[in-house]
Amino acid sequence: MNKREGKIWIEGMQTELSGETLAGTGIRERLGNRHSVDVLPDVWVIKIGGQSVMDRGADAVHPILEELLAARRDGTQFVLGAGGGTRARHVYALGLDLDLPTGMLARLGSSVPVQNARMLQMLLAKDGGIMMYPDDFEKLPFFLNAGCIPVMSGMPPNEFWEKSAAVGLLPSNRTDAGVYLMAEFLGAKGVLFIKDEDGLYTDDPKKNPDATLIPEASAAELLASGQDDLIVERVVLEYMTRAEKMREIRIVNGLVPGNVTAALRGEAVGTVIRA
Amino acid sequence: MSDLISGDGRTHVRSGLMRESLVSKKLMAETDNKRVKRMVPDVNMIAVGGRSIMDRGREAILPLVEEIAGLKGRHKMVLGVGGGARARHTYSIGLDLGLPLGGLARIVGGVEENNRDILQFLLAPHGGVTFIKDHFQDLQLFLSNGMIPICIGQPPYHFWEPPSKEPGRLPDNGPDVGLFLMAEVIGAERMIYVKDVDGVYTEDPQNDTAEFISETTAEDLLARELPDMPIERELLRTLENARSLTEVRVINGLVPGNLSRALAGDAIGTRVYSTRRSGDSE
Numbered sequence: 001m002n003k004r005e006g007k008i009w010i011e012g013m014q015t016e017l018s019g020e021t022l023a024g025t026g027i028r029e030r031l032g033n034r035h036s037v038d039v040l041p042d043v044w045v046i047k048i049g050g051q052s053v054m055d056r057g058a059d060a061v062h063p064i065l066e067e068l069l070a071a072r073r074d075g076t077q078f079v080l081g082a083g084g085g086t087r088a089r090h091v092y093a094l095g096l097d098l099d100l101p102t103g104m105l106a107r108l109g110s111s112v113p114v115q116n117a118r119m120l121q122m123l124l125a126k127d128g129g130i131m132m133y134p135d136d137f138e139k140l141p142f143f144l145n146a147g148c149i150p151v152m153s154g155m156p157p158n159e160f161w162e163k164s165a166a167v168g169l170l171p172s173n174r175t176d177a178g179v180y181l182m183a184e185f186l187g188a189k190g191v192l193f194i195k196d197e198d199g200l201y202t203d204d205p206k207k208n209p210d211a212t213l214i215p216e217a218s219a220a221e222l223l224a225s226g227q228d229d230l231i232v233e234r235v236v237l238e239y240m241t242r243a244e245k246m247r248e249i250r251i252v253n254g255l256v257p258g259n260v261t262a263a264l265r266g267e268a269v270g271t272v273i274r275a
Numbered sequence: 276m277s278d279l280i281s282g283d284g285r286t287h288v289r290s291g292l293m294r295e296s297l298v299s300k301k302l303m304a305e306t307d308n309k310r311v312k313r314m315v316p317d318v319n320m321i322a323v324g325g326r327s328i329m330d331r332g333r334e335a336i337l338p339l340v341e342e343i344a345g346l347k348g349r350h351k352m353v354l355g356v357g358g359g360a361r362a363r364h365t366y367s368i369g370l371d372l373g374l375p376l377g378g379l380a381r382i383v384g385g386v387e388e389n390n391r392d393i394l395q396f397l398l399a400p401h402g403g404v405t406f407i408k409d410h411f412q413d414l415q416l417f418l419s420n421g422m423i424p425i426c427i428g429q430p431p432y433h434f435w436e437p438p439s440k441e442p443g444r445l446p447d448n449g450p451d452v453g454l455f456l457m458a459e460v461i462g463a464e465r466m467i468y469v470k471d472v473d474g475v476y477t478e479d480p481q482n483d484t485a486e487f488i489s490e491t492t493a494e495d496l497l498a499r500e501l502p503d504m505p506i507e508r509e510l511l512r513t514l515e516n517a518r519s520l521t522e523v524r525v526i527n528g529l530v531p532g533n534l535s536r537a538l539a540g541d542a543i544g545t546r547v548y549s550t551r552r553s554g555d556s557e
Contacts, residue, residue: 001332177437
């Protein structure tokens with residue numbers, strides 16, 4: 001057997017990455033920040049909040065779906081990602097009470113967004129709503145070309161592989177992160193978070209009446225500001241600062257009629273956060 | 276814990292996290308806990324290097340397989356493996372084609388499956404079985420029957436791989452991280468990286484000035500900013516935050532007996548430990 005430096009060698013295997021371990025700083029710097037292709041640049045990725053939308057029931061969910069369907073009829077293509085909400089918080093509380101590790105909590109937290117996605121699929125079925133699991137992800141062009149509305153769990157597939165955070169045992173990557181990362185991979189047209197607040201506030205507006213709305217913010221500045229409560233998961237802001245494609249996200253209040261439509265038309269509603 | 280609460284337009288289930296955004300730093304700190312439960316605490320996770328062992332072929336693989344076969348019965352072992360030269364080739368072609376980071380993370384595991392299947396074939400006479408993601412919770416089924424589960428290393432983030440901290444837009448998370456995370460949630464006793472060097476050196480061990488590092492914290496090793504290392508940089512960050520597994524060992528798998536010694540608890544190779552290490556995990 002042909003070997004070089006003790007390793008199996010065949011013609012053609014030599015690449016710029018062959019020489020060192022992938023931990024080598026030299027290799028990574030030589031690669032530079034190359035641009036990648038856009039996978040589905042015309043598609044929006046839209047998150048429907050769990051606690052903020054789904055747990056409000058029909059009063060919140062039905063009008064939002066009507067707006068989304070109207071946008072679909074006008075030719076806007078999108079994938080929906082569902083949040084978890086109250087039942088996810090309950091199972092996290094139970095898991096924490098039992099001293100379960102983060103990877104196990106992430107596994108538990110994955111079930112509720114799937115329930116919510118299935119609820120949305122049932123409501124959208126007559127208009128083309130279709131469940132899309134991570135294993136079906138590569139069928140996305142087929143679903144869209146067939147006129148379907150793919151509905152996913154917002155959770156990333158990390159589950160047992162979720163890393164422990166520096167502080168706290170709750171998984172850092174939950175449904176905001178999953179939806180954001182999906183949009184980043186797709187090189188999507190945009191990522192929109194539909195919640196029940198007008199956008200980002202200086203504090204949790206449900207608890208602090210003095211909190212004021214921030215219509216435009218920078219992810220890096222928000223992270224540096226030390227603000228305790230945020231309207232999106234903190235890791236989303238961290239990812240934005242390093243991302244290649246999704247350099248901005250928008251958060252709108254889906255309880256206000258017209259907001260979702262306006263956001264999909266590119267109008268300045270809610271809060272926009274830029275890297 | 277099952278009361279339903281309404282009145283603010285939402286229906287809540289009463290729990291400690293009711294109505295919380297789960298983003299607050301204050302809340303996250305309240306959810307911290309120095310003790311987490313371990314799933315299968317007497318397991319040893321053994322990471323077999325792709326480039327460092329598998330790419331060397333029979334001279335490196337067969338003695339290691341023999342040693343593992345001989346250790347069966349004395350130690351519960353889960354084996355994991357990386358992709359080596361073919362993983363690098365995958366990344367190289369993928370980058371040239373302009374695939375996004377999440378796309379590279381999706382495809383790279385395919386060549387690790389080759390290495391997993393090879394190890395499974397060679398260890399089959401001794402109870403080697405493939406261990407895949409969907410059977411994670413069946414771990415005890417394999418171990419209690421005296422088998423040696425063998426898995427790939429790449430964590431299943433796939434298209435959801437986060438943008439990299441390191442330059443070059445390659446996934447930060449490779450097999451070293453993936454196997455560590457499995458060991459962490461299992462609550463394993465040991466995590467051993469089997470490579471082709473004696474451990475971590477201050478520079479290329481072929482240089483005369485290279486010094487061997489027998490023990491280091493992950494934080495200090497990261498801060499050294501070594502130009503090259505036998506383990507992934509992201510492993511060091513992951514180890515720092517881990518709650519149940521607070522140290523790993525890097526050993527030379529080309530030296531017969533090293534794995535046995537590491538499993539016996541001998542201080543060989545390089546020990547990398549977390550600054551959190553205080554021994555208070557259950």
